[in-house]
Amino acid sequence: MALLEYAIIGGILYGIFFSLVAIGLNLIFGVMRIINLAHGQFVMLGGFGAYLVTSSLGLNPIFGVPLAVLGGIAIGYPLYYGVVPRLQRSRDPEMLSFILFFGVAQMIEAVMTLLFGVDERSLPGEALGSGNFGVLGQQFPDSWWVAVAVSLLCIGGLWLYFSRTRLGYATRAIIANREEALATGINVNRVSAIAFIIGLSLAGIAGVFVPYLVGSISPSDGSDLTTTSFAIIIIGSLGNPLGTVVGGLVFGVGTMLMQTFYPSWSNLVPYVLLVLIVLVRPSGLLGKAVRNA
Amino acid sequence: MIKALKKAWLASVMTAGLVLPGAAMADTATAPSVIKIGTLYASTGNFAIASKGQYEGLEYWAKEVNADGGVFVKAFNKKIPVKIVAYDDQSSTSTATTLYNQLITQDHVDLLVADFGSVLTSVAVPLAAEHKMLLIDPTGSGANFFTQKTNYLADVSIPSSTVWPLPLAHFLLDQHIKRVAVIYDSNDFDASQAETLKETLVKGGVTPVYYHGVPTGETNYNVLLHTIAARRPEALIEFGYPPNDIAFLRTLSSSGLHFNMTFTIFPGQLMKMMEKTVGAKAMAYTYTYPTPPLVATTDTTYGPDTATFVKDYTAAKNEAPNFLNVAGFNTGLIMQDMLGQAPQFTQLSFHQALMDMSGKTKTLEGEFKINENGAQLGELFSVAQLIPSGDTNKIVVVYPEDKATGKPVYPAPKQ
Numbered sequence: 001m002a003l004l005e006y007a008i009i010g011g012i013l014y015g016i017f018f019s020l021v022a023i024g025l026n027l028i029f030g031v032m033r034i035i036n037l038a039h040g041q042f043v044m045l046g047g048f049g050a051y052l053v054t055s056s057l058g059l060n061p062i063f064g065v066p067l068a069v070l071g072g073i074a075i076g077y078p079l080y081y082g083v084v085p086r087l088q089r090s091r092d093p094e095m096l097s098f099i100l101f102f103g104v105a106q107m108i109e110a111v112m113t114l115l116f117g118v119d120e121r122s123l124p125g126e127a128l129g130s131g132n133f134g135v136l137g138q139q140f141p142d143s144w145w146v147a148v149a150v151s152l153l154c155i156g157g158l159w160l161y162f163s164r165t166r167l168g169y170a171t172r173a174i175i176a177n178r179e180e181a182l183a184t185g186i187n188v189n190r191v192s193a194i195a196f197i198i199g200l201s202l203a204g205i206a207g208v209f210v211p212y213l214v215g216s217i218s219p220s221d222g223s224d225l226t227t228t229s230f231a232i233i234i235i236g237s238l239g240n241p242l243g244t245v246v247g248g249l250v251f252g253v254g255t256m257l258m259q260t261f262y263p264s265w266s267n268l269v270p271y272v273l274l275v276l277i278v279l280v281r282p283s284g285l286l287g288k289a290v291r292n293a
Numbered sequence: 294m295i296k297a298l299k300k301a302w303l304a305s306v307m308t309a310g311l312v313l314p315g316a317a318m319a320d321t322a323t324a325p326s327v328i329k330i331g332t333l334y335a336s337t338g339n340f341a342i343a344s345k346g347q348y349e350g351l352e353y354w355a356k357e358v359n360a361d362g363g364v365f366v367k368a369f370n371k372k373i374p375v376k377i378v379a380y381d382d383q384s385s386t387s388t389a390t391t392l393y394n395q396l397i398t399q400d401h402v403d404l405l406v407a408d409f410g411s412v413l414t415s416v417a418v419p420l421a422a423e424h425k426m427l428l429i430d431p432t433g434s435g436a437n438f439f440t441q442k443t444n445y446l447a448d449v450s451i452p453s454s455t456v457w458p459l460p461l462a463h464f465l466l467d468q469h470i471k472r473v474a475v476i477y478d479s480n481d482f483d484a485s486q487a488e489t490l491k492e493t494l495v496k497g498g499v500t501p502v503y504y505h506g507v508p509t510g511e512t513n514y515n516v517l518l519h520t521i522a523a524r525r526p527e528a529l530i531e532f533g534y535p536p537n538d539i540a541f542l543r544t545l546s547s548s549g550l551h552f553n554m555t556f557t558i559f560p561g562q563l564m565k566m567m568e569k570t571v572g573a574k575a576m577a578y579t580y581t582y583p584t585p586p587l588v589a590t591t592d593t594t595y596g597p598d599t600a601t602f603v604k605d606y607t608a609a610k611n612e613a614p615n616f617l618n619v620a621g622f623n624t625g626l627i628m629q630d631m632l633g634q635a636p637q638f639t640q641l642s643f644h645q646a647l648m649d650m651s652g653k654t655k656t657l658e659g660e661f662k663i664n665e666n667g668a669q670l671g672e673l674f675s676v677a678q679l680i681p682s683g684d685t686n687k688i689v690v691v692y693p694e695d696k697a698t699g700k701p702v703y704p705a706p707k708q
Contacts, residue, residue, distance in 0.1 A: 003523055010516045109337060118341035120539050122570045125547055132549040140515070141547040212547075214512035215540025216570055220337035220384070224510065256516045259507075263517060264479055267508035 015252020040225030046207020068204025237284030331402030338384020350621020411435030435481030553704030
């Protein structure tokens with residue numbers, strides 16, 4: 001029973017963190033209908049940002065969080081205006097974005113490999129706390145709790161953005177129907193650019209904590225992170241950023257339960273869930289039913 | 294280094310002279326201008342760290358022999374420069390399959406060298422056999438490769454993984470450790486080690502209290518470690534690749550859990566990188582397989598001894614070599630000896646030369662000894678423990694007794 005409790009609590013924590021890992025991908029898809037296949041590479045960049053903050057500046061890796069936001073702006077703004085409007089003028093933006101961002105992902109990985117080599121990098125183990133903190137008698141490393149706290153802050157912040165700000169209303173309007181939003185006078189391009197920057201920043205922030213939850217970070221970790229993120233957002237609801245949290249929790253708890261009882265099969269969890277969701281409820285657990293006329 | 298290679302070349306010439314005095318050599322006019330050595334490396338992915346190390350070692354060997362005019366090829370009775378033709382497989386077996394095929398059918402390489410490890414070697418084994426090409430296998434040690442007699446496979450720089458854990462199993466039995474947990478990656482390299490360990494332990498009356506595979510890409514060990522701790526093992530053995538070992542040791546360090554003994558593979562191969570990533574403290578008292586250059590061979594019969602290699606490599610590359618650099622270099626040395634002994638420039642003759650060298654050659658990795666299935670039975674690993682020494686750890690060989698440089702600290706103290 002203790003193992004079951006540990007797996008469930010661990011799964012919830014892991015799932016909340018992976019919601020943050022994936023949420024930027026869903027936000028960008030929801031607003032722009034483009035698939036950012038370089039999402040995992042932006043998460044990886046966040047991890048390397050934190051690595052630089054600690055190794056070069058001697059600061060706590062938590063300072064990687066503001067750096068990720070700055071990086072999101074510095075990369076997101078030119079990338080958006082250089083690429084996205086052109087994509088959206090094309091006949092099949094989803095497919096084209098798939099190819100284009102695959103190229104971006106490969107470029108980022110290649111550049112990072114040139115700059116940092118292929119070695120795994122880690123962050124100081126005790127920087128986010130050296131002890132363990134328990135809930136219901138189950139102890140988890142301090143770094144997990146910090147990662148979860150930051151994830152909840154980011155997800156909560158995104159919810160407030162959607163529900164309390166004019167830009168957030170406009171973003172939701174675009175998610176609901178881009179053409180109608182355009183017709184009502186919303187500056188779709190500007191709102192989309194902001195969403196794009198937020199999406200990349202959230203990915204970067206998640207990256208800061210990846211070395212603590214998965215041991216280390218290397219330039220080649222991006223593709224796996226993209227795949228996992230993609231599975232999570234499909235499980236939750238593709239195009240509904242906050243649905244990502246449900247996807248993350250299902251993924252986290254499922255993975256940890258499998259690790260506890262059938263560890264060999266644990267990597268299958270996100271993909272089995274993905275297939276089941278696509279077959280049974282294609283719009284995702286939180287997706288709205290689709291009505292066909 | 295040049296001196297050592299010259300010595301090796303001279304030995305080859307003398308051997309050639311002894312074995313085939315005045316024998317008809319191939320016409321030097323038909324000799325190729327270069328010996329093309331085809332290989333793959335991974336610049337990214339799970340195997341990048343290790344693959345890069347192995348490739349750098351092989352490149353270093355090629356540079357050294359070319360600086361000396363090339364390798365002596367007995368079939369042409371002359372020295373010929375070597376040229377490495379290498380492609381990046383990005384740790385992908387499907388990419389590797391295409392590229393191995395390209396090396397054989399398009400580049401027509403003279404010698405085929407596999408990429409690092411069992412996963413990336415696995416796709417080369419059937420391809421090489423199909424094209425009747427001898428696969429020089431530096432570090433692919435998975436047991437499944439060596440199940441039948443073959444002329445087209447030779448594991449040259451690492452023991453077959455089935456024999457790796459034998460000293461470890463005997464050490465556990467000697468220490469009277471009764472509760473052993475084994476967690477391994479589900480790939481041939483790690484699974485075959487786990488299987489051998491389990492089999493040997495069971496024969497010794499010890500049944501593992503936890504024995505499970507995890508996916509090769511596993512990097513989250515927190516819940517797994519708590520599941521294992523619930524079985525109260527005295528020793529926890531983890532068989533994985535470098536990213537797994539890093540994640541495992543870091544998670545263990547931050548988990549608040551303690552085991553009397555923990556074992557991982559790669560600290561003994563990539564000590565510097567592992568200490569940098571995991572931290573010396575988190576690795577303290579961990580057991581591992583010590584590999585050259587962490588353990589030295591002094592009485593080599595071919596090529597430099599470990600100390601000379603380390604000195605020359607460090608001078609040339611401005612960094613000390615790790616085991617995978619040694620493995621890559623050793624692969625070159627074995628091929629050099631093979632070319633110096635093979636009377637004909639054919640794949641079968643190369644294989645026969647390797648068989649003839651088996652049991653008679655000792656390089657910086659130890660005794661070169663292969664069986665008819667291509668498995669490496671020499672170059673055996675001992676068991677070592679990382680003992681804190683100032684800000685770092687030093688390797689202390691603890692088993693077998695004839696190779697031991699110190700006593701094990703068991704149970705390991707809490708850090």
